[in-house]
Amino acid sequence: MQLTRPRLRPLLAVLAAASVLGLAPAPAQAGQAHDDARLQRRLDELVARADGPPGVIAVLRHGSHRETLRAGVAEVGSDRPPRPTDHMRIASAAKAFSGAVALGLVDRGLLGLDDTLAERLPALPAAWGAVTLRQLLNHTSGLPDYSSSSEFRTIIQADPHHVFESRCLLDFVAGQPLEFTPGSQYAYSNSDNIAVALMAEAASGSRYEELLRTVVYRPLDLRQTSLPQGYRLPRPYLHGYAVRPPAAPEDVSTQFGASGAWASGGIVSTPDDLVRFMGGYAGGRLIGPAVRRQQLTFVDGASEPAGPGRNEAGLAIFRYTTRCGVVYGHTGNTAGYTQLAVGTPDGSRSLAFSVTSQVNQSGTPELLAELRDIQEDFVCALLAD
Template sequence: MSLRSRRSTLPRRHGRAVAVLLTASLALVPAGPALAGPGGDGERALRARLQELVDRPDGPPGAIAVLRDGDRLRVYRAGVAEVGTDRPPRPTDHMRLASAAKAFSGAVALRLVDCGLLGLDDTIADRLPSLPAAWGSVTLRQLLNHTSGLPDYSAAPDFVELIRADPHRVFDSRHLLDFVADKDLGFDPGSRYQYSNSDNIAVALMAEAATGQRYEDLLASEVYQPLGLTQTSLPSDYQLPEPYLHGYDVEPGSPTEDVSTLFGASGSWASGGLVSTPKDFSAFMAGYAGGPLISDATRRQQRAFVPGASEPAGPGTNRAGLAIFEYTTRCGAVYGHTGNTAGYTQLAVGTPDGRRSLTLSVAEQVNQKGNPDLLAHLRAVEEDFVCALLADH
C-alpha cells in the first residue's frame, strides 16, 4: 500500500518509526567530478564490508559510500536503490540528510559570524526576544554545540500527537519551538552536553533575525552557491526529487516497507529537513569540515570540542564542536556529522585540509535505540572507510 494514502493513522511499525525519529531527528565549484571505479584488494575489501551490511537479515536494502579527493570521486555501493529493481544506488540519487542538516545550519551561522552579522556570544534574549525569557541567556555558541539546555520540541507530546495523526502535516517551521515554550531550560546553559533538535531551529531563527532573510535563501547564498551544490534543497512537504535512494523500515520476518515519503520535512526544518545527493553531500562536507567556507579564526572556535556524541554516534570517539563533531578513529581524526530518520542513516566527514571527504549513506534508520547491534556494525564499517579516506593523505 502506498504510504502517501495513509494520512489518518499509522500502523504499529510506523508508530515505532515515529518514536525513534522523534527522539533522535570563494569559488569552490569543482570542474566536474570524475567517477573512479574501485579496483585492487583494498577496494574489494571496502565493497565487501558494505555488502556485509546489506546482507544482514536486519540490514538496509541499499548502501552507498563516496570518497572525494578534490574533483575525483570513488563510489562504493551495495544492494539496490529501490526494492524490486536491480538499480544500484548512485551518487546523484536524492536522499534525506536527517540530522546531518544541522551542519548546514551551522555553516549558515558561522558564515554570518565571519561577516559580523552574528556573534557566537549573542543570546536568545538579544536576537529572539519573543522566545521565553527563561531561555534568554542561551548563546549561539551553546546552541551550536548542544550545551543550551533547550527542551526538545520533537519530544513534546502535542508535537508527537500531531505527527502521529498526520505524518504529512505541514508545520509552520518557524513556530516549532512553540511546542515547548512553556518549559524551562533543562540545565544551566553551558554546564553540560545534551543533543536537542530545538537547538538548530533556534540557530536558523537567529540567522533570519540577523539578516532579515529567510533561512532557505540563506542556505542558497551562504552554502549552496559557494560550494556549487545544485541538488540540495529544504522542502516543506514529504516528496523527494527523482531519482532518489528509497529508504526502508526493515524488520526481520516482516515485509520490508518503503518509508521514503512517510514524513514531511517541515516538522524538522533546520534540524533535519534537508534533501541532498551523495555527490552534493560530499562536496558540502569537504568545504565545511576544512575548506575556505569559513575563516580560520571562526574555525578555531568551531573546533573547541566538548564531550558528546552525534545522533547516532559516529565512528570512533565522538566530541562535539559548533555544529560539527570530531570522530577520532584508529587511523586519525576527521570532522563531520551523522543523522538518522525514517528510512535513512547518514555519515559525512571531511579532512582538516578540506580536500577530502567521505559520505556513507544507508537506506534504513539505524540508531542505538532501534538496533544497537546494527549500529555497532555500521560504525565499524564507517571506521574502515575513514581509514581509507585518511590513507589517501
C-alpha cells in the same frame, strides 16, 4: 594536522558494479586492491543482514576525483543500484548546514557567538534568554527538544504529512524550563538548530532558505540540495525503508514531511552534493581563521547516531577520532535513512556514507555497532597513504 593522500583505485567502481549485478569480482591484486575488495565485502555483508538496509552507497572524494562503492538496490523490487546523483533525506546532517549559515554570518559580523536568545529572539521564553549561539551550536544550551514533545508526536502520528509552521516549532516546548544551566553539560537537541536558524534570520533579515542558497549552496556549487516543506522527494531518489524482520522492508521515503524537521533535519541532497559540501565545510572554506578556531573548540559529546571512533562536539561539527586519524563531520538518522558525512581538516578529501534504513542506538544498537565499524574502515581508506 597534515594528512597524507589516499590511493583510491578505479577498482572500486568495478567492484561496486559486480556487487549490484551479482557478478563475481575480479581477484584482488595486492595491497590497496585487497583493501578495496574488503570494503566492498563489508557493504555486501551489511545489506545481507536480516536487519540490514536494502541499499548502501559510499562516495569517497579526493579533490575533483570521486570513487563510489555501493551494495543492494535503490528501490526494493528493482535492480537499480544506488547512484551518487540519487536524492535522499540527509536527516541531522542538515545541522551542519544550519551551522554553516550561522558561522558564515558570524564571519561577516552580523552575528556573535555570544549573542543570546534574549537579544536576538526576545519573543522566546524569558527563561531561555541567557542561551547563546555558541551553546546552541555545540548542544550545551539546555533547550528542551521539541521533537520529543507529546503534542508534536501526536500530530505526526495522526497526520505524517502535516505541514508545520517551521518557525513555530519551538512553541511545542515554550512552556518548559531549560533542562540544565546553559554551558554546563552536553545534550543533543533538535531545538538547538531551529533556534540557530531563527537567530540567523533575525540577524540578517533574510529567510533561512535564502541564506542557505547564498551562504552555502552557491559558494560550494551545490545544485541538487534543497530544504522542502512537503513530503515528496525529487526524482531519482534513494528509497528509504523501515526494516523490521521477518516482515518485508516497508518503503517510508515519503511517509513524513520535512516541515517538522526544518533546520534540524529537513534538507534533501544527493551523495555527490553531500560529499562536496562536507569537503568545503570540514575544511573551513566558508569561514575565516578566527571563526574557524572557535568552531573547532570541542566538548565531549556524540552525534546522533554516534559516528566512527571517539566523538566530540564542536560548533555544528563533530570530531571523529578513529584508529587512522581525525575527520570532521556530522551524522544523521530519520525514517528510512542514516547518514555519515566527514571531511579531512584541510578539506581535500571527504566521504558521504548513506544507508537506506534508520540505524540508531535506541532501535538497532547491534546494527549501529557494525555500521560504525564499517564507517571507520572507510575513514581509514579516506586517510590512507
